Amino acid sequence: MPDELSLQLPPFNGSIVRVSILYAGRMEIPTAMMLQPQIPGHDIVDAPIYSFLVENDKVGKKLMYDLGMMKDWEERQAPPIRNQMQSANVTVDIPSDVVDILKSASVPLSSINSILWSHHHADHTGDPSLFPPTTSIIVGPGFKSNRQTYPGYPDNPDAHTVQDAFEGRDLIELDFDASPLKVCGLRAIDWFEDDSFYILEALGHTSDHIMALARTSEDRFLLLAGDAAHHVGEFRPTPLLPLPEFIRPSPFGAPRSVIACPGSIFEQIHPCSHSHDSGSFRTTPFYEPLSVINSDPATARVTLEALKVFDASPDVLVILAHDPSLRDILEFYPEGDLTGWERQDGQPNSKEAGTWRFLRDFGTKDIQELVKAQQKTE
Ligand SMILES: [Zn+2]
Ligand SMILES: [Zn+2]
Structure with a gap:
Protein backbone atom coordinates (compact mmCIF):
# COMPACT_ATOMS: atom_id res chain seq x y z
CA MET A 1 0.00 0.00 0.00
CA PRO A 237 -12.54 -7.95 5.32
CA THR A 238 -8.99 -6.71 4.58
CA PRO A 239 -5.56 -7.25 6.16
CA LEU A 240 -6.27 -3.98 8.01
CA LEU A 241 -9.64 -5.25 9.26
CA PRO A 242 -9.58 -9.07 9.23
CA LEU A 243 -12.60 -11.27 9.84
CA PRO A 244 -12.32 -12.14 13.55
CA GLU A 245 -12.15 -15.65 14.91
CA PHE A 246 -15.34 -14.93 16.84
CA ILE A 247 -17.71 -12.28 15.55
CA ARG A 248 -19.41 -10.48 18.38
CA PRO A 249 -22.19 -9.54 18.17
CA SER A 250 -23.23 -12.34 15.84
CA PRO A 251 -24.54 -10.92 12.55
CA PHE A 252 -27.57 -13.19 12.97
CA GLY A 253 -28.50 -11.98 16.46
CA ALA A 254 -29.97 -8.78 17.81
CA PRO A 255 -27.83 -5.73 16.93
CA ARG A 256 -26.11 -5.48 20.29
CA SER A 257 -26.51 -9.02 21.59
CA VAL A 258 -23.74 -10.82 23.46
CA ILE A 259 -23.98 -13.86 21.20
CA ALA A 260 -20.86 -14.52 19.12
CA CYS A 261 -20.50 -16.64 16.01
CA PRO A 262 -17.31 -18.15 14.61
CA GLY A 263 -15.84 -16.34 11.59
CA SER A 264 -14.74 -19.66 10.12
CA ILE A 265 -18.30 -20.55 9.06
CA PHE A 266 -18.04 -17.95 6.28
CA GLU A 267 -15.05 -19.65 4.70
CA GLN A 268 -17.24 -22.01 2.67
CA ILE A 269 -19.10 -19.19 0.92
CA HIS A 270 -16.04 -16.94 0.43
CA PRO A 271 -14.79 -16.85 -3.16
CA CYS A 272 -11.28 -17.69 -1.85
CA SER A 273 -12.52 -21.11 -0.81
CA HIS A 274 -12.59 -22.11 -4.48
CA SER A 275 -9.01 -20.97 -5.09
CA HIS A 276 -5.57 -22.23 -4.05
CA ASP A 277 -5.48 -19.35 -1.57
CA SER A 278 -8.32 -20.46 0.70
CA GLY A 279 -6.53 -19.25 3.85
CA SER A 280 -6.99 -15.62 2.82
CA PHE A 281 -10.78 -15.57 3.36
CA ARG A 282 -10.20 -13.60 6.56
CA THR A 283 -8.40 -10.76 4.76
CA THR A 284 -10.03 -10.63 1.32
CA PRO A 285 -13.29 -8.81 0.55
CA PHE A 286 -16.21 -11.04 -0.44
CA TYR A 287 -17.18 -9.06 -3.52
CA GLU A 288 -15.75 -7.13 -6.41
CA ARG A 343 -20.49 6.00 22.58
CA GLN A 344 -20.30 2.65 24.34
CA ASP A 345 -22.67 2.75 27.33
CA GLY A 346 -21.38 -0.70 28.23
CA GLN A 347 -22.33 -2.05 24.78
CA PRO A 348 -20.71 -2.24 21.36
CA ASN A 349 -20.82 1.20 19.71
CA SER A 350 -22.44 1.66 16.30
CA LYS A 351 -19.29 0.71 14.41
CA GLU A 352 -18.54 -2.37 16.51
CA ALA A 353 -22.16 -3.51 16.30
CA GLY A 354 -22.38 -2.91 12.56
CA THR A 355 -19.05 -3.95 11.05
CA TRP A 356 -19.84 -7.64 10.40
CA ARG A 357 -23.61 -7.37 10.22
CA PHE A 358 -23.50 -7.56 6.41
CA LEU A 359 -22.66 -11.26 6.76
CA ARG A 360 -26.31 -11.93 7.48
CA ASP A 361 -26.81 -11.38 3.73
CA PHE A 362 -25.05 -14.72 3.29
CA GLY A 363 -27.32 -16.59 5.70
CA THR A 364 -28.01 -19.66 3.61
CA LYS A 365 -29.60 -22.66 5.29
CA ASP A 366 -26.18 -24.33 5.65
CA ILE A 367 -24.73 -21.26 7.30
CA GLN A 368 -27.72 -20.86 9.61
CA GLU A 369 -27.32 -24.43 10.78
CA LEU A 370 -23.61 -23.99 11.40
CA VAL A 371 -24.37 -20.82 13.35
CA LYS A 372 -26.89 -22.59 15.53
CA ALA A 373 -24.44 -25.37 16.22
CA GLN A 374 -21.46 -23.19 16.96
CA GLN A 375 -22.55 -19.85 18.33
CA LYS A 376 -21.70 -19.16 21.91
CA THR A 377 -22.37 -16.65 24.59
CA GLU A 378 -19.22 -14.90 25.69
ZN1 LIG B 1 -26.85 4.94 -5.55
ZN1 LIG C 1 -24.57 5.71 -8.36
Missing part, protein backbone atom coordinates in the same frame (compact mmCIF):
# COMPACT_ATOMS: atom_id res chain seq x y z
CA PRO A 2 1.46 3.43 -0.89
CA ASP A 3 2.62 5.54 2.05
CA GLU A 4 0.14 8.29 1.34
CA LEU A 5 -2.71 5.91 2.14
CA SER A 6 -2.32 6.22 5.87
CA LEU A 7 -5.11 7.80 7.80
CA GLN A 8 -3.73 11.12 8.92
CA LEU A 9 -6.72 13.19 9.81
CA PRO A 10 -6.47 16.96 10.06
CA PRO A 11 -6.19 18.43 13.57
CA PHE A 12 -9.22 19.55 15.57
CA ASN A 13 -9.93 23.22 15.35
CA GLY A 14 -12.74 23.52 17.89
CA SER A 15 -15.55 22.87 15.36
CA ILE A 16 -17.71 19.83 14.69
CA VAL A 17 -20.83 19.14 12.67
CA ARG A 18 -24.03 17.44 13.73
CA VAL A 19 -24.99 14.74 11.22
CA SER A 20 -28.39 13.06 10.93
CA ILE A 21 -29.31 10.18 8.64
CA LEU A 22 -32.65 10.23 6.80
CA TYR A 23 -34.34 7.07 5.55
CA ALA A 24 -35.54 8.18 2.13
CA GLY A 25 -36.84 4.93 0.67
CA ARG A 26 -35.58 1.60 -0.51
CA MET A 27 -34.67 -0.25 -3.70
CA GLU A 28 -34.23 -3.90 -4.54
CA ILE A 29 -31.59 -4.62 -7.16
CA PRO A 30 -30.57 -8.02 -8.55
CA THR A 31 -27.09 -8.66 -7.11
CA ALA A 32 -25.83 -9.94 -10.47
CA MET A 33 -26.28 -6.40 -11.90
CA MET A 34 -23.66 -4.99 -9.55
CA LEU A 35 -21.43 -7.48 -7.79
CA GLN A 36 -19.31 -10.52 -8.53
CA PRO A 37 -18.87 -13.40 -7.93
CA GLN A 38 -22.29 -14.77 -7.07
CA ILE A 39 -22.68 -15.82 -3.46
CA PRO A 40 -25.48 -18.34 -2.86
CA GLY A 41 -28.50 -16.93 -1.07
CA HIS A 42 -27.69 -13.29 -1.85
CA ASP A 43 -29.54 -12.81 -5.13
CA ILE A 44 -31.12 -9.46 -4.35
CA VAL A 45 -29.38 -6.41 -2.89
CA ASP A 46 -31.55 -4.77 -0.26
CA ALA A 47 -30.69 -1.12 -0.90
CA PRO A 48 -32.09 1.48 1.50
CA ILE A 49 -31.70 5.05 0.25
CA TYR A 50 -29.97 7.33 2.76
CA SER A 51 -29.67 11.10 2.83
CA PHE A 52 -27.79 13.15 5.43
CA LEU A 53 -28.49 16.45 7.15
CA VAL A 54 -25.22 18.17 8.12
CA GLU A 55 -25.40 21.13 10.51
CA ASN A 56 -22.55 23.41 11.52
CA ASP A 57 -23.92 25.53 14.38
CA LYS A 58 -20.81 27.71 14.67
CA VAL A 59 -21.09 29.07 11.15
CA GLY A 60 -24.90 28.71 11.16
CA LYS A 61 -25.10 26.54 8.02
CA LYS A 62 -27.01 23.42 7.05
CA LEU A 63 -26.52 21.21 4.04
CA MET A 64 -27.95 17.95 2.73
CA TYR A 65 -25.56 15.28 1.48
CA ASP A 66 -27.67 13.56 -1.19
CA LEU A 67 -31.44 13.82 -1.52
CA GLY A 68 -32.39 10.24 -2.32
CA MET A 69 -34.78 9.70 -5.21
CA MET A 70 -37.66 11.90 -6.38
CA LYS A 71 -41.06 10.26 -5.81
CA ASP A 72 -42.31 10.78 -9.37
CA TRP A 73 -39.12 9.63 -11.09
CA GLU A 74 -41.09 7.49 -13.55
CA GLU A 75 -42.77 10.60 -14.97
CA ARG A 76 -39.98 13.15 -14.73
CA GLN A 77 -36.64 11.44 -15.21
CA ALA A 78 -35.05 11.15 -18.65
CA PRO A 79 -36.00 8.04 -20.69
CA PRO A 80 -32.49 6.47 -20.37
CA ILE A 81 -32.85 6.46 -16.57
CA ARG A 82 -36.28 4.85 -16.66
CA ASN A 83 -35.06 2.30 -19.19
CA GLN A 84 -31.98 1.47 -17.11
CA MET A 85 -34.05 0.92 -13.99
CA GLN A 86 -36.56 -1.23 -15.84
CA SER A 87 -34.04 -3.35 -17.73
CA ALA A 88 -32.09 -3.94 -14.50
CA ASN A 89 -35.32 -5.03 -12.74
CA VAL A 90 -34.85 -2.48 -9.99
CA THR A 91 -37.87 -1.91 -7.73
CA VAL A 92 -38.27 1.35 -5.83
CA ASP A 93 -40.38 2.23 -2.79
CA ILE A 94 -40.42 5.79 -1.43
CA PRO A 95 -43.12 6.20 1.25
CA SER A 96 -41.51 9.45 2.49
CA ASP A 97 -38.93 11.46 0.63
CA VAL A 98 -36.37 13.83 2.13
CA VAL A 99 -38.68 16.84 1.89
CA ASP A 100 -41.50 14.93 3.69
CA ILE A 101 -39.09 14.00 6.47
CA LEU A 102 -37.69 17.54 6.86
CA LYS A 103 -41.23 18.97 6.93
CA SER A 104 -42.36 16.42 9.51
CA ALA A 105 -39.51 17.63 11.69
CA SER A 106 -40.54 21.28 11.10
CA VAL A 107 -37.26 22.13 9.36
CA PRO A 108 -37.92 25.04 6.97
CA LEU A 109 -36.50 24.15 3.55
CA SER A 110 -35.20 27.74 3.39
CA SER A 111 -32.82 26.86 6.25
CA ILE A 112 -30.94 24.38 4.00
CA ASN A 113 -28.13 26.41 2.46
CA SER A 114 -26.90 23.74 0.06
CA ILE A 115 -27.56 20.33 -1.42
CA LEU A 116 -24.34 18.40 -1.96
CA TRP A 117 -24.75 15.63 -4.53
CA SER A 118 -22.40 12.68 -4.05
CA HIS A 119 -22.89 12.20 -7.81
CA HIS A 120 -25.48 12.70 -10.51
CA HIS A 121 -27.38 9.36 -10.32
CA ALA A 122 -31.13 9.64 -9.89
CA ASP A 123 -31.19 7.78 -6.55
CA HIS A 124 -29.07 10.61 -5.05
CA THR A 125 -30.24 13.82 -6.70
CA GLY A 126 -33.81 13.86 -5.37
CA ASP A 127 -36.02 16.80 -6.25
CA PRO A 128 -34.22 20.10 -5.58
CA SER A 129 -37.06 22.00 -7.30
CA LEU A 130 -38.97 21.61 -4.01
CA PHE A 131 -36.34 23.78 -2.27
CA PRO A 132 -36.32 27.58 -2.49
CA PRO A 133 -33.90 29.29 -4.89
CA THR A 134 -31.65 30.27 -1.97
CA THR A 135 -30.61 26.59 -1.65
CA SER A 136 -27.58 26.01 -3.88
CA ILE A 137 -26.49 22.71 -5.42
CA ILE A 138 -22.87 21.61 -5.02
CA VAL A 139 -21.52 19.10 -7.54
CA GLY A 140 -18.29 17.24 -8.24
CA PRO A 141 -15.61 18.03 -10.81
CA GLY A 142 -16.44 18.34 -14.51
CA PHE A 143 -20.20 18.37 -13.90
CA LYS A 144 -21.03 21.50 -15.88
CA SER A 145 -18.99 20.47 -18.92
CA ASN A 146 -20.34 16.90 -19.12
CA ARG A 147 -23.34 16.48 -21.46
CA GLN A 148 -24.50 13.55 -19.34
CA THR A 149 -24.95 15.80 -16.31
CA TYR A 150 -25.60 19.35 -17.51
CA PRO A 151 -27.85 20.90 -18.67
CA GLY A 152 -30.62 18.60 -17.50
CA TYR A 153 -33.49 16.78 -19.21
CA PRO A 154 -35.61 17.74 -21.15
CA ASP A 155 -33.48 20.72 -22.33
CA ASN A 156 -30.71 18.21 -22.97
CA PRO A 157 -32.02 14.83 -24.18
CA ASP A 158 -28.74 13.09 -23.21
CA ALA A 159 -28.90 14.20 -19.59
CA HIS A 160 -29.18 11.93 -16.57
CA THR A 161 -30.29 14.91 -14.49
CA VAL A 162 -33.46 17.00 -14.56
CA GLN A 163 -33.21 20.65 -15.62
CA ASP A 164 -35.73 22.04 -13.11
CA ALA A 165 -33.27 21.08 -10.34
CA PHE A 166 -31.01 23.90 -11.51
CA GLU A 167 -33.52 26.63 -12.38
CA GLY A 168 -33.01 29.88 -10.49
CA ARG A 169 -30.37 28.62 -8.04
CA ASP A 170 -26.58 28.57 -7.79
CA LEU A 171 -24.88 25.49 -9.14
CA ILE A 172 -21.44 25.28 -7.57
CA GLU A 173 -18.87 22.93 -9.14
CA LEU A 174 -16.13 21.86 -6.71
CA ASP A 175 -12.57 22.76 -7.74
CA PHE A 176 -10.11 20.39 -6.09
CA ASP A 177 -7.19 22.08 -7.94
CA ALA A 178 -7.72 25.11 -5.72
CA SER A 179 -7.23 23.17 -2.46
CA PRO A 180 -3.82 21.89 -1.30
CA LEU A 181 -5.39 19.49 1.22
CA LYS A 182 -5.31 15.69 0.96
CA VAL A 183 -6.99 13.18 3.29
CA CYS A 184 -6.02 9.53 2.97
CA GLY A 185 -4.56 10.19 -0.47
CA LEU A 186 -7.75 11.86 -1.73
CA ARG A 187 -7.88 15.53 -2.65
CA ALA A 188 -10.03 17.37 -0.13
CA ILE A 189 -11.84 20.67 0.39
CA ASP A 190 -12.37 22.02 3.93
CA TRP A 191 -15.94 23.13 3.14
CA PHE A 192 -16.75 25.31 6.17
CA GLU A 193 -13.06 26.34 6.54
CA ASP A 194 -13.03 25.17 10.16
CA ASP A 195 -11.89 21.53 9.82
CA SER A 196 -15.36 20.18 10.58
CA PHE A 197 -16.37 18.85 7.16
CA TYR A 198 -14.18 17.79 4.25
CA ILE A 199 -15.43 17.02 0.77
CA LEU A 200 -13.24 14.32 -0.78
CA GLU A 201 -12.62 13.67 -4.46
CA ALA A 202 -13.59 10.00 -4.82
CA LEU A 203 -13.94 9.34 -8.53
CA GLY A 204 -14.52 6.16 -10.47
CA HIS A 205 -18.15 5.21 -9.89
CA THR A 206 -18.82 8.37 -11.91
CA SER A 207 -16.53 11.19 -13.03
CA ASP A 208 -18.17 13.56 -10.52
CA HIS A 209 -18.33 11.29 -7.44
CA ILE A 210 -17.39 12.79 -4.08
CA MET A 211 -17.49 11.55 -0.47
CA ALA A 212 -17.64 13.65 2.71
CA LEU A 213 -15.75 13.26 5.96
CA ALA A 214 -17.66 14.81 8.85
CA ARG A 215 -16.05 15.44 12.24
CA THR A 216 -18.64 14.52 14.87
CA SER A 217 -16.35 15.01 17.89
CA GLU A 218 -12.75 16.05 18.49
CA ASP A 219 -11.33 12.82 17.05
CA ARG A 220 -14.28 10.87 15.57
CA PHE A 221 -15.59 11.04 12.04
CA LEU A 222 -18.33 9.80 9.76
CA LEU A 223 -17.39 8.99 6.19
CA LEU A 224 -20.41 9.57 3.95
CA ALA A 225 -19.26 7.34 1.13
CA GLY A 226 -22.09 7.60 -1.43
CA ASP A 227 -21.75 4.90 -4.07
CA ALA A 228 -17.98 4.41 -3.67
CA ALA A 229 -19.12 0.84 -3.01
CA HIS A 230 -22.53 -0.84 -3.30
CA HIS A 231 -22.04 -3.46 -0.58
CA VAL A 232 -19.62 -3.41 2.33
CA GLY A 233 -18.47 -6.85 1.21
CA GLU A 234 -16.49 -4.95 -1.46
CA PHE A 235 -14.13 -3.59 1.21
CA ARG A 236 -14.41 -6.02 4.14
CA PRO A 289 -17.78 -4.49 -8.24
CA LEU A 290 -18.79 -5.36 -11.78
CA SER A 291 -16.90 -2.98 -14.04
CA VAL A 292 -20.15 -1.88 -15.74
CA ILE A 293 -21.32 -0.06 -12.63
CA ASN A 294 -18.26 2.21 -12.58
CA SER A 295 -17.57 4.72 -15.33
CA ASP A 296 -13.81 4.34 -14.68
CA PRO A 297 -13.12 0.99 -12.97
CA ALA A 298 -9.39 1.63 -12.39
CA THR A 299 -10.06 4.91 -10.59
CA ALA A 300 -12.92 3.30 -8.66
CA ARG A 301 -10.37 0.80 -7.32
CA VAL A 302 -8.16 3.66 -6.09
CA THR A 303 -11.16 5.13 -4.25
CA LEU A 304 -11.97 1.69 -2.80
CA GLU A 305 -8.40 1.37 -1.45
CA ALA A 306 -8.83 4.67 0.40
CA LEU A 307 -12.20 3.46 1.69
CA LYS A 308 -10.48 0.37 3.18
CA VAL A 309 -8.10 2.61 5.13
CA PHE A 310 -10.91 4.79 6.51
CA ASP A 311 -12.91 1.67 7.34
CA ALA A 312 -10.08 0.10 9.32
CA SER A 313 -9.89 3.06 11.70
CA PRO A 314 -11.95 2.73 14.90
CA ASP A 315 -12.29 6.53 14.72
CA VAL A 316 -14.25 6.53 11.44
CA LEU A 317 -17.71 5.08 10.79
CA VAL A 318 -18.18 4.49 7.06
CA ILE A 319 -21.76 4.78 5.76
CA LEU A 320 -22.52 3.86 2.15
CA ALA A 321 -25.59 5.46 0.55
CA HIS A 322 -27.36 2.08 0.43
CA ASP A 323 -25.97 0.02 3.33
CA PRO A 324 -28.73 -2.18 4.82
CA SER A 325 -26.41 -3.61 7.49
CA LEU A 326 -26.62 -0.35 9.48
CA ARG A 327 -30.40 0.02 9.25
CA ASP A 328 -31.15 -1.49 12.65
CA ILE A 329 -27.98 -0.10 14.24
CA LEU A 330 -28.31 3.64 13.61
CA GLU A 331 -30.90 6.03 14.95
CA PHE A 332 -32.68 7.75 12.07
CA TYR A 333 -33.82 11.36 11.82
CA PRO A 334 -35.85 12.92 13.35
CA GLU A 335 -35.76 10.45 16.28
CA GLY A 336 -32.04 10.96 16.73
CA ASP A 337 -28.77 11.97 15.10
CA LEU A 338 -25.46 10.24 14.50
CA THR A 339 -23.41 12.43 16.79
CA GLY A 340 -22.10 10.18 19.55
CA TRP A 341 -22.02 7.08 17.33
CA GLU A 342 -18.85 6.06 19.15
